[in-house]
Amino acid sequence: MNSKLQTILESIRTSFWLVPSLMVCCATLMASVLLIIDGAYQTSNSEMLQYFYQISPESIRAILTTIATSMITITSIAFSITVVALTLASSQFGPRLIRNFMSDQGTQFVLGMFVAIFVYCLLILQAIKSTDQSDFIPGLSVYVAIALAFVGVGVLIYFIHHVAHSIQADNVIEQVYCQLQSNIARLFPDYSNSKPTQQSNPDKLYDLFQGQSEIRALSDGYVQTVNIDKLLELGSDFDMGFEVVVAAGDFITKDATIMSVFYQQDKPAPEHSVILNNVVLGAKRTPIQDPEFAIHQLVEIAVRALSPGINDPYTAISCVDKLSAMLCKLTQRQFPASAYYDDEDKLRLISRAFTFSGLGQAAFNQIRQYAKDSIAVTIRLVEGLESISIQAQTKEHSDFVFDQSKAIAEVLNQSSMSSRDRDDISKRLERISQKKSRN
Numbered sequence: 001m002n003s004k005l006q007t008i009l010e011s012i013r014t015s016f017w018l019v020p021s022l023m024v025c026c027a028t029l030m031a032s033v034l035l036i037i038d039g040a041y042q043t044s045n046s047e048m049l050q051y052f053y054q055i056s057p058e059s060i061r062a063i064l065t066t067i068a069t070s071m072i073t074i075t076s077i078a079f080s081i082t083v084v085a086l087t088l089a090s091s092q093f094g095p096r097l098i099r100n101f102m103s104d105q106g107t108q109f110v111l112g113m114f115v116a117i118f119v120y121c122l123l124i125l126q127a128i129k130s131t132d133q134s135d136f137i138p139g140l141s142v143y144v145a146i147a148l149a150f151v152g153v154g155v156l157i158y159f160i161h162h163v164a165h166s167i168q169a170d171n172v173i174e175q176v177y178c179q180l181q182s183n184i185a186r187l188f189p190d191y192s193n194s195k196p197t198q199q200s201n202p203d204k205l206y207d208l209f210q211g212q213s214e215i216r217a218l219s220d221g222y223v224q225t226v227n228i229d230k231l232l233e234l235g236s237d238f239d240m241g242f243e244v245v246v247a248a249g250d251f252i253t254k255d256a257t258i259m260s261v262f263y264q265q266d267k268p269a270p271e272h273s274v275i276l277n278n279v280v281l282g283a284k285r286t287p288i289q290d291p292e293f294a295i296h297q298l299v300e301i302a303v304r305a306l307s308p309g310i311n312d313p314y315t316a317i318s319c320v321d322k323l324s325a326m327l328c329k330l331t332q333r334q335f336p337a338s339a340y341y342d343d344e345d346k347l348r349l350i351s352r353a354f355t356f357s358g359l360g361q362a363a364f365n366q367i368r369q370y371a372k373d374s375i376a377v378t379i380r381l382v383e384g385l386e387s388i389s390i391q392a393q394t395k396e397h398s399d400f401v402f403d404q405s406k407a408i409a410e411v412l413n414q415s416s417m418s419s420r421d422r423d424d425i426s427k428r429l430e431r432i433s434q435k436k437s438r439n
Contacts, residue, residue: 006288007224007280014103016082016111023112024119031123031141038138057128060137064128067149068121074156075114082107085163092310093172094300100175104166110159117148169315173301177322179287180294184326187291187354188333205241208347209262215272216255221281223250225289228349230278232340235348239267244351246279248289291354292362298323299366306370306377316371317380323363324384330356331391357400360388364404372411375421382408382428389432405432 012018082101089097101107124145129136165171223246231242241262246252258279263269287293302319305312338353364381371377382405389401409429412422 004280007282010286010288014099016102016108019108020112020115023116027116027120028123031120034141034144035127035138038140057137060128060142061125064121064125064145067145068118071114071118071152078111078114078159081163085167088167094304096297096300106162110155113155114152117152120148121145170318173318173322176294176297180326183287183291183294184329188335190333205243205262205347205350209241210265211263213261214257215259215261215276217252217258219281220253221283222285223248223252223279224282224286225280227278228340232342232348234270236342238269239264240269241347242349247352249285249292291359295359295362302367303370306374313374313376316377320367320377320380320384324387327360327363327388328391330359331393331397356396360400368407372415375417379425382425386428386432401432405429
């Protein structure tokens with residue numbers, strides 16, 4: 001998919017306006033269709049209404065007005081509850097977690113339902129006519145309005161439960177972890193279903209092409225997506241090569257180098273703007289191609305939980321457990337290639353690929369630094385490293401575990417704690433060291 005289109009879709013998915021807007025359009029269409037049906041069968045529908053309430057334009061207007069007024073009132077309450085939930089999430093878990101709440105389809109549906117019922121009632125209300133000669137009472141449309149009112153009551157009860165459920169720490173962590181799992185499955189294929197990655201060698205590009213130029217950023221921002229497929233297509237069409245020096249999630253400044261372009265002197269090359277369009281910059285990071293996005297969210301929750309103002313080690317431990325499970329899964333995953341070739345097996349592109357140690361450091365470094373005064377969190381970090389060491393498949397995996405264990409041991413030697421706690425952590429570090437020596 002086009003990189004810019006991916007970014008736009010991600011922005012739309014995390015907005016509060018799309019789903020309510022679509023539901024309002026559906027409500028308008030439904031009202032129009034039902035009014036057409038009522039216009040064709042006016043008498044029979046009016047006769048159906050007399051079994052439930054008095055048939056008069058004034059009474060029908062009163063019912064629809066009551067429903068519309070109730071729905072717009074509930075809408076304001078729902079928006080207020082949503083704002084309170086967002087404020088709580090921002091202060092408790094971090095402002096970057098607001099995106100997760102805004103992308104919640106349940107909340108979007110509830111807000112859209114209330115607004116849609118309100119608009120539907122207004123449209124039916126204006127269609128009721130009363131003259132000396134005849135009255136037009138859309139019976140079927142009124143039936144649907146009453147049914148929607150009952151649905152709205154049920155949706156309100158669901159919404160209160162949903163908000164209370166969604167702001168619980170364990171549920172917030174689980175939601176972020178599910179997104180992290182989804183990103184891993186999408187960006188890192190399973191070993192059994194993947195081909196071996198090809199290592200990059202920038203010197204090859206210098207040997208294959210005669211000329212070289214640099215593509216620089218036109219503005220500041222975070223790298224959101226890099227369209228590798230389109231760059232490969234350009235490379236094949238114009239006999240060019242690319243060395244992309246940035247990756248999704250990087251922040252770059254104006255005029256910073258994004259990539260080097262290699263070309264043949266005797267062949268035409270596309271404009272730099274055409275090449276630059278394949279790297280999308282934005283004001284914030286997105287999870288489209290950035291596996292560290294959800295990792296940083298879990299780390300932020302853990303670091304905030306370890307702050308003196310909150311002092312919630314259990315939340316931090318939950319984050320450590322999820323991050324440890326994520327790293328264990330990554331030991332079974334194939335990381336994307338850093339060298340890309342065309343159909344004729346000619347090197348066309350070299351990128352800066354993500355590594356296991358890089359993702360592991362992003363997951364553990366800050367938590368380890370902030371947890372130096374929390375024995376429980378430190379012990380859980382060591383236990384997580386021990387789990388990773390058991391599932392380690394490569395030297396990189398083992399080296400990461402060893403480096404983190406060494407950093408924890410250094411902090412352990414400098415901290416003041418009871419001998420019992422020190423021995424407890426030291427025994428676990430010793431088991432990790434023994435696994436390293438055997439490997």
